[in-house]
Amino acid sequence: MTAREQILGDIRKALKGTAGQPALIEAASRSSSQQLPASLEQLPAPTLRIPRSDRNLYADLFGQKFENLGGKCFRVRNTSAVVPAIAELLTQKSAVASNSPFLRKCGITGLPQVHAGFTERDDLKEACASVDIGITSADYALAATGTLVMLSSPDEARLVSLLPPSHIAIFPRSHLLANLDELLSILPRPADQTSSMVLITGPSRTADIEQRLVRGVHGPGQIFAVIVDEE
Amino acid sequence: MNAPEAEIQQTISDPRLQLAIYTATGRVMDLRAKVVSDEALPDYQALREEANAIKKHTIENLDHYLEQLESNVVAHGGNVIYCRTGQEAADFVLDLAKKRGVHMLVKSKSMTSEEIHFNERLEEHQLEAVETDFGEYILQLAHQRPYHIVAPALHLTRFDVADIFTKELGIEREEVIENQTKIARGVLRRKFLEAGMGVSGANFLVADSGAVVIVENEGNARLSTSAPKIHIAIAGIEKVIPRAQDLAVFLNLLGRSATGQPLTVYTSFLSGPRRGAEIDGPDEFYLLLLDNGRTKLLADPDKRQSLYCIRCGACLNHCPVYRKIGGHNYPWVYSGPIGAIITPQFHGITGDAWLPFASSLCGACAEVCPVKIDIPKVLLKLRAEVVEVQRREDSGGWERFAFQLFAWIATHPRIYLSLATLGSIFFPLVPHLGPLKKWASQRSVPEPAKQSFHQWWASRKPTS
Numbered sequence: 188m189t190a191r192e193q194i195l196g197d198i199r200k201a202l203k204g205t206a207g208q209p210a211l212i213e214a215a216s217r218s219s220s221q222q223l224p225a226s227l228e229q230l231p232a233p234t235l236r237i238p239r240s241d242r243n244l245y246a247d248l249f250g251q252k253f254e255n256l257g258g259k260c261f262r263v264r265n266t267s268a269v270v271p272a273i274a275e276l277l278t279q280k281s282a283v284a285s286n287s288p289f290l291r292k293c294g295i296t297g298l299p300q301v302h303a304g305f306t307e308r309d310d311l312k313e314a315c316a317s318v319d320i321g322i323t324s325a326d327y328a329l330a331a332t333g334t335l336v337m338l339s340s341p342d343e344a345r346l347v348s349l350l351p352p353s354h355i356a357i358f359p360r361s362h363l364l365a366n367l368d369e370l371l372s373i374l375p376r377p378a379d380q381t382s383s384m385v386l387i388t389g390p391s392r393t394a395d396i397e398q399r400l401v402r403g404v405h406g407p408g409q410i411f412a413v414i415v416d417e418e
Numbered sequence: 419m420n421a422p423e424a425e426i427q428q429t430i431s432d433p434r435l436q437l438a439i440y441t442a443t444g445r446v447m448d449l450r451a452k453v454v455s456d457e458a459l460p461d462y463q464a465l466r467e468e469a470n471a472i473k474k475h476t477i478e479n480l481d482h483y484l485e486q487l488e489s490n491v492v493a494h495g496g497n498v499i500y501c502r503t504g505q506e507a508a509d510f511v512l513d514l515a516k517k518r519g520v521h522m523l524v525k526s527k528s529m530t531s532e533e534i535h536f537n538e539r540l541e542e543h544q545l546e547a548v549e550t551d552f553g554e555y556i557l558q559l560a561h562q563r564p565y566h567i568v569a570p571a572l573h574l575t576r577f578d579v580a581d582i583f584t585k586e587l588g589i590e591r592e593e594v595i596e597n598q599t600k601i602a603r604g605v606l607r608r609k610f611l612e613a614g615m616g617v618s619g620a621n622f623l624v625a626d627s628g629a630v631v632i633v634e635n636e637g638n639a640r641l642s643t644s645a646p647k648i649h650i651a652i653a654g655i656e657k658v659i660p661r662a663q664d665l666a667v668f669l670n671l672l673g674r675s676a677t678g679q680p681l682t683v684y685t686s687f688l689s690g691p692r693r694g695a696e697i698d699g700p701d702e703f704y705l706l707l708l709d710n711g712r713t714k715l716l717a718d719p720d721k722r723q724s725l726y727c728i729r730c731g732a733c734l735n736h737c738p739v740y741r742k743i744g745g746h747n748y749p750w751v752y753s754g755p756i757g758a759i760i761t762p763q764f765h766g767i768t769g770d771a772w773l774p775f776a777s778s779l780c781g782a783c784a785e786v787c788p789v790k791i792d793i794p795k796v797l798l799k800l801r802a803e804v805v806e807v808q809r810r811e812d813s814g815g816w817e818r819f820a821f822q823l824f825a826w827i828a829t830h831p832r833i834y835l836s837l838a839t840l841g842s843i844f845f846p847l848v849p850h851l852g853p854l855k856k857w858a859s860q861r862s863v864p865e866p867a868k869q870s871f872h873q874w875w876a877s878r879k880p881t882s
Contacts, residue, residue: 191500194655194709198481201716227482230475233663234468236461286697308698312645316611332681341695345644349637367681368666376662378494378627378689383644383699386685391637393599394677395553395571396579397438398445401599404552405606406637406684 235368238331245330245363246414252333256389257402258410265417269293269357272413276355277301280319283311283351286342287324293357293415295322305344315350321407323348325358327373328412331366332388335412339383348387354407356387359418421772422747429744435573439744442572443735449678450732450786459674468667470790473726476660480716483625483658484707490628494690496703504534507652507706511536511617514704515545518648520614524606526632526639527551528619529567529729530652530708532751536617547617548609550638552602559586565745567752568676568731573744606638616642616700620653621728622668623705626661629689630705633672633682640684649688649700655707656725662687668728671788675730711764721796724760726789733783733793739776749773755783759796767803774800835872842866 188196250260261272270293277300284295284303296303301322305311315321323343327336335356339345348354364370367386377384391406402408429435454462476483488498501507515523523540525531525547537547537558549558553571557564560582564570574582580593583601592598618639622631630651632639643649659668665687673679692699715725734740734754745753749770750761758773774797783793809818827834845866849858869877 189500190502190506190709193502194500194707194713195481195484197709197713198484198655198716201713202478202480227479230472230660233661233666234464235663235666306695306697311697312611316607334681339692339696339699341697344697345640346698349640349644367669371663371666374662376627377687378490378624378629378662382494382688382690382693382696384687385640386681386687387683388679388681388685389683392635392683393552394635395551395556395569396574396576396595396598398442399576399595401596404599404603404636404638405550405641 233371235372236366237369237372238365240365242363245365246360246416248330249328249333249363249412249414252331253389253410253412254333256333257392258333258389258412260412260414262414262416264415266293266415269413269415270295270298273355273357273411276353276411277320280353281317282320282322282355283314283318283347284322285324285344285347288342289324289359289418290322290357295357306341311344312346312350315346318351320353320355321347321349321351322355322357325356325362325412327370328356328358328363328414329366329370329386330363334367335387335410336370337385337387338377338381339385340381345383345385348385349406352403352407353409353411354387355411355413357413357415359415361418363414421776422749426743426747429747430742434575435744436742438573438575439741442566442569443741446569446677446731446735450675450735453674453678453680459670465667465671466788466790469671469728469788470726472659472664472667473789474723476658477656477716477722477725480655480658483660484655486625486660487623487628487658487705488707490626491690491703491705492628494628494703495693496628496690496705498705498707501706501708501710503710504536504539504708507534507708508536508539510704510706511615511650512540512543512545514648514650515540515615518614520545520648522546522548522609522613523615523617524548524550524609524613524638524642524646525554526616526618526634526642527554527570528617528652529564529751530619530654531617532564534652534708534710536652548606548613550606550609550636550642551634552599552636552638555602555606556582559583563746563751565753566731566734567729567754567756568734573746610641610645613642613646615648615650616644616646617650617652618643620651620657620705621672622665623653623658624660624662624665624687624689625658627687627689629662629687631665632686632688633669633684634686635677635679635683637684640686643686643688644699647700648702648704649691650704650706651688652706652708655709655712656727672728672730675732675786675788715760715763718799720792720799721759721763723791724756724763724796726791727756727760728789729756730788732786732788736782736786738778738780738782743776755793755797756791759791759793759800762800762804767800768807771804771808774798774804838870838872842870 253260282301284301325335326338390402393404540547549555565573620630673682691703740754748757779794849863
C-alpha cells in the first residue's frame with residue numbers, strides 16, 4: 188500500500204459514521220469530483236466583510252496605516268511628479284526596478300542609478316543582492332491595514348521587493364482596495380493569476396529576543412509607498 | 419512518564435526566566451486584547467464561529483479536501499507527496515537532494531519539521547539544513563528546541579545570544595540586539611543565495627487553489643521559498659482549508675491572536691513553481707503532506723477538534739501553567755494547553771499521562787482560541803482515559819482501596835461515630851502532618867465544629 192492510499196484510507200476509516208460522512212468516497216467509485224457528497228454542501232458560502240466607505244478616503248487611510256507600521260507614504264498628483272518626490276531617496280543610491288510598465292511611465296527606469304529590464308533570474312538575483320533599493324509597482328494596496336499586494340509576473344519579480352534593504356512601491360490610486368476581504372472578492376482564487384501573491388504589511392521585523400523590535404532582519408527594513416492620483 | 423518535577427522546580431525558582439516568560443506572554447496578551455476588542459474588531463466572535471465551522475467541516479471531509487488540494491497542486495505544476503512518518507518526509511528530501519546535487523538547504527520556521535526532527539535526520543546524511551528565522555537560527559546554534567510555538571527564543575536574553583554567537587560563530591562578543599540581528603542577517607543572506615533548496619512549513623493549505631499560505635514577519639520564509647530553485651513545503655494534513663476566500667476569516671484571526679497584528683508583515687500565497695515568463699521563483703515545487711499520527715486523532719468527534727489548531731500560541735500566552743513552567747518542561751515540541759491535548763493523543767495516553775492533569779481547567783485557553791477548540795473538554799476526556807487505563811492496570815489500587823474502606827466505615831454507624839469523634843480531636847493536627855503541611859501552608863484549613871451533628875442531635879431536648 189502506498190503512503191497516499193494508507194493515509195486517505197485511515198482518514199476514511201476514522202471518519203466513517205462519525206462525521207456525517209457517508210464515507211462513501213472510495214477512491215475507485217469517485218470517478219468525478221464534480222459529484223459532491225451531501226456533507227460538503229453543509230459548508231456555508233464564505234463571508235467577506237467589505238466596509239462601504241468613500242473610496243476617496245482610502246489613500247489617506249492607507250497612508251496613515253502604512254506610516255504607523257514604520258513606512259513612509261508619499262502622494263503625488265500624476266506620474267510626472269513621481270521622480271521629483273523620491274529624488275532625495277535615490278540620491279547617491281543604487282536601485283533595481285521591476286519591469287512594471289507603470290514604473291516606465293513614471294520615468295523610473297530611465298534614471299541613471301536604476302538598473303532595470305532584467306529577464307534572467309541569476310542576473311536579477313545578483314543585482315538585487317547588491318543594490319540599496321528595490322523599486323516596484325503594486326497590483327493592489329489595502330487601506331485598512333496599509334498592505335501592499337504583489338502578484339509575481341514577468342513584470343514583477345519576487346526578489347525586487349525582498350532582497351534590497353529598502354523597498355519603494357509606486358502605484359496608481361485606483362489600485363487601492365478597502366481590505367483583505369475585498370481583495371479576496373476580486374481574486375477569489377489568486378492561484379489562477381499567479382504562482383505567488385505576497386501581502387506586505389510594514390517593514391521586515393523581528394522581536395524574537397526580549398521582544399525588542401528590530402527592523403530589516405531579512406527583508407527590507409525601510410519601505411516607501413508612492414500613491415499616484417492620476418494615472 | 420511523570421512530570422519532570424526537578425526541572426519544573428528549577429524553572430519556577432529561576433527569577434530571570436520567570437520574568438522573561440511573564441513579560442513576553444503578558445505583552446502579547448495585551449497586544450491581542452487591543453486588536454480583538456469590540457471597537458477594533460466588532461466581528462471577532464462571529465469570525466471565531468466561522469473559523470470553527472470551516473475547520474470542523476474540513477476535518478470531517480478531510481479525505482475530499484486533500485484530494486482536491488492534490489489535484490490543484492498538480493494542475494499548477496507542483497508535486498504532492500504523502501508521508502506517513504517523519505522518516506518518510508526526510509527520506510524524500512534526502513533522495514531529491516542527492517538527485518539534484520544539493521548539499522545545503524535553507525529552512526523557514528516550521529513546527530511540523532520540529533515535530534519530526536527534520537534537521538537532525540538530514541544532518542545524519544550530511545545534508546545541511548539552516549534555520550533562517552532569527553529565533554530559530556539562535557536555537558539551532560545552541561542545540562535547543564523552541565520554547566514557544568510563535569516566539570521560539572522567548573527564554574533567551576541578549577546576553578545568552580551573545581554567548582551563543584561567540585561560542586558557535588567564533589566572533590567577538592556582541593550584546594546589542596540590533597547588531598546581533600545584523601550578524602544573523604549577514605550569515606543567513608549568503609546561505610539564502612547559495613542554497614539549492616528552500617524548505618518551509620505552511621500555515622494553511624488551500625484546496626480550491628492548490629496553494630500553500632505562509633505568514634511571517636522577517637522575510638525569511640519569502641526568501642526560502644523564492645530564492646532557491648526548489649521549494650519544498652512540509653505540512654500536516656490538517657492544515658487544509660477549502661477555499662482561498664476562507665483566508666478572510668483565518669488571516670483576520672491568526673495574526674491578531676498570535677502577536678496582536680491585524681496582518682503579519684508578510685503573507686505568501688504560493689501555488690506551484692514559477693510560471694511561464696516569471697523571472698524568479700522556484701523551478702520545482704513539492705508539497706509533503708504529513709500524517710505522523712494525525713489520523714489517530716480523527717476517530718473521536720470530541721478529540722478531533724485538536725486538529726483545528728492554527729498554531730497561534732494564544733493558549734500558551736494565557737495559560738497560568740505555561741506561564742509558570744515555561745515551554746521546555748513539556749515533553750514535546752508543542753507546549754502549553756494545545757501541547758497538553760495533542761501530545762498524549764500523538765504519543766499514546768500513558769506516555770505522558772501527567773499532561774492532561776497539568777491544568778486548573780480555568781478555561782482561559784478556550785476563551786482565547788481563535789478556532790474555538792474546547793481544550794478543557796478534551797483535557798477532561800483525556801483524564802478519563804488515563805484513569806481508565808490506570809484502573810485496568812490496577813495502579814490505582816490504593817485509591818480504590820481507600821474508597822472501599824470509606825464505604826465500609828460509612829455503612830457501619832458505630833465505627834463511623836467513634837472514628838468521627840477521634841477525627842475531630844486529631845483534625846487540628848492535620849496541617850502539621852507530612853505531605854499535608856505543604857498543602858496547608860498556602861491555605862487556611864477549616865476548623866472542625868465543636869460539636870458533631872450526632873452529638874447535637876443526642877443532646878437535643880424535646881421542646882414540647
